[in-house]
Amino acid sequence: MVGGGQLARMTHEAGIPLGIRFKLLSDTPQDSAAQVVSDVVIGDYRDLDTLRAFAQGCDVVTFDHEHVPAEHLRALEADGVVIRPGVEALLHAQDKGVMRERLRTAGVPCPRHRIVADPEDVARFAAEGDGFPVVLKTVRGGYDGKGVWVVRGLEDAAEPFRAGVPVLAEEMVDFARELAANVVRSPHGQAVAYPVVESIQVNGVCDTVIAPAPGLSEELSGQAQEMALKIAAELGVVGHLAVELFETRDGRLLVNELAMRPHNSGHWTQDGAVTSQFANHVRAVLDLPLGDPRTRARWTVMTNVLGGDYPDMYGAYLHCMARDPALKIHMYGKDVKPGRKVGHVNTYGDDLADVRERGRHAADYLRGTITE
Numbered sequence: 001m002v003g004g005g006q007l008a009r010m011t012h013e014a015g016i017p018l019g020i021r022f023k024l025l026s027d028t029p030q031d032s033a034a035q036v037v038s039d040v041v042i043g044d045y046r047d048l049d050t051l052r053a054f055a056q057g058c059d060v061v062t063f064d065h066e067h068v069p070a071e072h073l074r075a076l077e078a079d080g081v082v083i084r085p086g087v088e089a090l091l092h093a094q095d096k097g098v099m100r101e102r103l104r105t106a107g108v109p110c111p112r113h114r115i116v117a118d119p120e121d122v123a124r125f126a127a128e129g130d131g132f133p134v135v136l137k138t139v140r141g142g143y144d145g146k147g148v149w150v151v152r153g154l155e156d157a158a159e160p161f162r163a164g165v166p167v168l169a170e171e172m173v174d175f176a177r178e179l180a181a182n183v184v185r186s187p188h189g190q191a192v193a194y195p196v197v198e199s200i201q202v203n204g205v206c207d208t209v210i211a212p213a214p215g216l217s218e219e220l221s222g223q224a225q226e227m228a229l230k231i232a233a234e235l236g237v238v239g240h241l242a243v244e245l246f247e248t249r250d251g252r253l254l255v256n257e258l259a260m261r262p263h264n265s266g267h268w269t270q271d272g273a274v275t276s277q278f279a280n281h282v283r284a285v286l287d288l289p290l291g292d293p294r295t296r297a298r299w300t301v302m303t304n305v306l307g308g309d310y311p312d313m314y315g316a317y318l319h320c321m322a323r324d325p326a327l328k329i330h331m332y333g334k335d336v337k338p339g340r341k342v343g344h345v346n347t348y349g350d351d352l353a354d355v356r357e358r359g360r361h362a363a364d365y366l367r368g369t370i371t372e
């Protein structure tokens with residue numbers, strides 16, 4: 001796996017029971033996955049020679065992020081390296097402009113959008129629809145709300161162009177909530193769909209995921225799953241695909257973005273589904289039969305732990321484990337930086353309010369924002 005973040009750490013964990021030999025290309029030995037994987041190459045994924053040397057002896061190469069340059073992926077494929085998902089699919093997770101164009105031609109509903117050339121063009125885009133505000137996004141390199149701007153007038157429109165990356169303008173969707181439809185597809189074309197989840201963002205960062213999405217009609221949930229399966233098949237995705245969706249106030253679904261790897265909206269599956277997204281990603285990239293995606297509890301809630309003022313971790317564990325013996329804690333071993341995702345907790349049960357409260361309490365306690 002290329003990339004040493006928490007997704008690689010948890011994918012590695014899921015491969016252990018299958019006896020899979022897992023090799024990692026990581027930026028530094030301190031990265032989340034590099035701390036736990038024994039076969040680690042430290043190197044830069046932007047360097048083709050490093051990638052070539054790393055891929056030697058791998059049956060299949062997969063990714064914990066979408067930042068490996070497409071030309072390097074093409075070169076590796078030309079060398080005969082098996083890359084899953086392949087570059088033609090991955091392009092749609094790397095570049096929001098390419099993704100929007102492809103989904104539009106496939107007839108998948110998306111927010112109104114187009115590539116804009118400069119601030120004046122943003123004003124024209126606004127005037128073509130309902131005016132400001134509009135959302136501007138750099139087509140590449142964004143994550144956790146970085147690379148996304150809500151622009152309220154011409155005067156704020158200059159900033160996104162400074163990075164020198166093409167800028168995509170989108171209508172500002174007045175959504176009721178955000179959902180994610182997660183599916184996994186294998187090279188054989190087998191696919192499984194997880195229950196559609198609700199994802200709650202705070203300051204552009206995922207905070208809580210509720211599985212299944214409360215109150216979602218069977219019709220919309222089926223539509224979301226079908227949409228995700230269709231995207232996976234049309235784009236030839238292999239592995240886990242997260243389709244982030246907006247549910248509009250008038251009951252429509254619009255695609256926000258795609259991720260072709262395990263995704264934060266699927267972390268609940270570690271403790272709430274028969275087969276986790278990580279286990280199914282491993283199975284898919286190895287072209288093994290996929291595992292059952294069904295839930296194990298009425299409700300499962302994933303709450304992210306963000307970096308804050310860490311108290312004594314041992315004390316926090318004593319408190320959280322004693323208070324809630326059913327709590328599932330997943331910490332990533334990452335250096336604490338304010339606002340950074342350093343772990344998550346999963347809670348499950350029959351009473352959603354209780355399941356949410358237990359997750360909130362544990363996440364806040366582990367972050368250090370509450371002490372009792």
Ligand code: ADP
Binds near residue numbers: 204
């Ligand atoms: P990232 O690459 O950071 O995940 P996203 O495209 O998912 O970027 O945008 C981050 C957040 O910004 C979304 O989760 C959503 O809350 C908000 N957002 C993005 N696009 C729109 C839009 N067109 N209308 C309204 N809100 C949006």
